[in-house]
Amino acid sequence: MTVSSTAVHASGGAGTWENLVTTALLGTDRRAMVGGPAREAPVALLDAAAVETVRRRAGLRPARAARRPERAAEDPRPALPAAAARRLALLLAARPGPGGGRRGSAPDLMELLPQWLAAANARGFAAPPQALPALLDAARGRTDLRPAVLAFAGPRALWLARLNPDWRFALRAAPGGGAMLPDAEDADAARRLWQEGLFAERVALLAAIRAREPAVARELLAETWATERAEDRLMFLDSLRTGLAAEDEPFLEQALADRSRNVRATAAELLSALPGSALAARMAVRAAACVALDHTRDAPTIAVEAPHECDTEMARDGVAAKPPSGRGERSWWLGQLVEAAPLGTWPGRLGGRTPREIVALPVADDWQGELHAAWCRAAVRQRDPEWARALLGTASTPAAGGPGAVSLAERAKLLGTLEAGERAEWVAGFIATHGLSEAFQLLGMCVVPWAAPLGRAVVDALNIARDAGSYPWSFSGVMGLAERCLDPAEAARLEGLLAVPDEGKDASPGAGGYWAEAFQRLVTTLRLRSAMADELG
Numbered sequence: 001m002t003v004s005s006t007a008v009h010a011s012g013g014a015g016t017w018e019n020l021v022t023t024a025l026l027g028t029d030r031r032a033m034v035g036g037p038a039r040e041a042p043v044a045l046l047d048a049a050a051v052e053t054v055r056r057r058a059g060l061r062p063a064r065a066a067r068r069p070e071r072a073a074e075d076p077r078p079a080l081p082a083a084a085a086r087r088l089a090l091l092l093a094a095r096p097g098p099g100g101g102r103r104g105s106a107p108d109l110m111e112l113l114p115q116w117l118a119a120a121n122a123r124g125f126a127a128p129p130q131a132l133p134a135l136l137d138a139a140r141g142r143t144d145l146r147p148a149v150l151a152f153a154g155p156r157a158l159w160l161a162r163l164n165p166d167w168r169f170a171l172r173a174a175p176g177g178g179a180m181l182p183d184a185e186d187a188d189a190a191r192r193l194w195q196e197g198l199f200a201e202r203v204a205l206l207a208a209i210r211a212r213e214p215a216v217a218r219e220l221l222a223e224t225w226a227t228e229r230a231e232d233r234l235m236f237l238d239s240l241r242t243g244l245a246a247e248d249e250p251f252l253e254q255a256l257a258d259r260s261r262n263v264r265a266t267a268a269e270l271l272s273a274l275p276g277s278a279l280a281a282r283m284a285v286r287a288a289a290c291v292a293l294d295h296t297r298d299a300p301t302i303a304v305e306a307p308h309e310c311d312t313e314m315a316r317d318g319v320a321a322k323p324p325s326g327r328g329e330r331s332w333w334l335g336q337l338v339e340a341a342p343l344g345t346w347p348g349r350l351g352g353r354t355p356r357e358i359v360a361l362p363v364a365d366d367w368q369g370e371l372h373a374a375w376c377r378a379a380v381r382q383r384d385p386e387w388a389r390a391l392l393g394t395a396s397t398p399a400a401g402g403p404g405a406v407s408l409a410e411r412a413k414l415l416g417t418l419e420a421g422e423r424a425e426w427v428a429g430f431i432a433t434h435g436l437s438e439a440f441q442l443l444g445m446c447v448v449p450w451a452a453p454l455g456r457a458v459v460d461a462l463n464i465a466r467d468a469g470s471y472p473w474s475f476s477g478v479m480g481l482a483e484r485c486l487d488p489a490e491a492a493r494l495e496g497l498l499a500v501p502d503e504g505k506d507a508s509p510g511a512g513g514y515w516a517e518a519f520q521r522l523v524t525t526l527r528l529r530s531a532m533a534d535e536l537g
Helices: 017-026 039-059 080-095 109-123 129-141 143-153 156-163 169-173 187-196 199-212 213-227 230-241 248-255 263-270 278-290 313-316 329-340 347-349 355-360 368-381 387-390 408-415 420-434 452-467 472-485 490-497 511-535
Strands: 006-009 032-034 291-294 301-304
Touching: 017 032, 017 039, 017 263, 032 248, 080 109, 080 129, 080 511, 109 472, 109 511, 129 143, 129 156, 143 156, 143 169, 143 420, 156 420, 169 452, 187 199, 187 213, 213 230, 230 248, 230 263, 230 291, 230 420, 230 511, 248 278, 248 490, 263 329, 278 291, 278 329, 278 347, 278 387, 291 347, 301 368, 329 368, 347 355, 355 387, 368 387, 368 408, 387 408, 408 420, 420 452, 452 472, 452 490, 490 511
Parallel strands: 006 032
Antiparallel strands: 291 301
């Protein structure tokens, strides 16, 4: 035995389970067993472990019986139809397919589970009790499923989660950690919970009250604001996004002087979303001082003079002084001012022009990208569809970006300010002009199921790509979206695309077979989605 080695007795009280486990992990050559030759040490270790196991079991003292858990709360919702329950069991039993590319014509059942859950929740059904463990296991592995699973599983899922550590995420995800909130009419109980409850309970309580009585929630928060921790103040302040109104302005103005930089930034962001707020007016004055019309040129041109410093008043109003790496200070400050200024500032400042006319004006000295990007962010923050349309431009505008959008990502955000029908129509026009190669982000902004014009545009573009012999795997993302988002009624239109097309000399090898499989999978999935909807009634 070396100097660094230690010894463990092979029998007797010294051979505790912890010592035996440590010896097994280190190895008997480093932690020798006492009671036999070194060559027999592994055998001695196993013998000692067997003896210790028997001793521990024989010496176990009976403990007081644990308190029986209380009954789970009743779920008053109607039971799931039998056919839908069988379908749910099949979806939950599905497993991921083999990696390395998705082929074959079988639907991807795992990708249909979110849609099934959304439909079941919309119809108000209760989850079958026997399916709750599988539902919780599915949500444990996929965080995107958790909100829908917990809504569908109901109170019994929280009851189970308290008994299984693997499902504790359900308690964290549920409002108030699964705690029961006071009745809406019980003001005293609500105030008591706000003053004495756990943080998660207080967040849930504030959100619930804010949703039905915004002023009461704000007053409740104001009572304890000065004594809250900075990280808690930030979370509570974020709840004011729900029902944000001009009545919140005095409280938010007070929060601009908060000790926490993150709290100040959030308060400034909320105030800038109120076009009539004093902060918005201050930002409008600052931004207007930086942007004006230059009439000395041949055509009216927007001239930009970015701020030369970020003063203390700008910092108080939420302007971050230090730019990100690689960004110039002045352009960084300008972007924040323009983003926070009410969009209604600009028609009067720029000659009474409409948003579309303003966006069409040339901008001097290479400031166009910065200015238009800030207007894009302002349109998204202020939910202004007129400015969004101006910055988007027509769907036939070159795909690199609209008149003001600097990227497809900006366009996708701007689309979110439009009504669902207008959004789908715009994306359909974009696909008809540019094809599908750059449409993935835009399609993700459209309501499911896709409107008929958008569905036709996607199918037509896929058909064109197939006939052109395009590399098929580059369209797998859009094909996957179509399986989940295309209206099931479109299945009949796709029948003619199931045959293997003739491959031209320039086509990718094996492309025809892939396209046929992909369209077969699309049709099969659409029919399955239709059956799922029928089963749910």
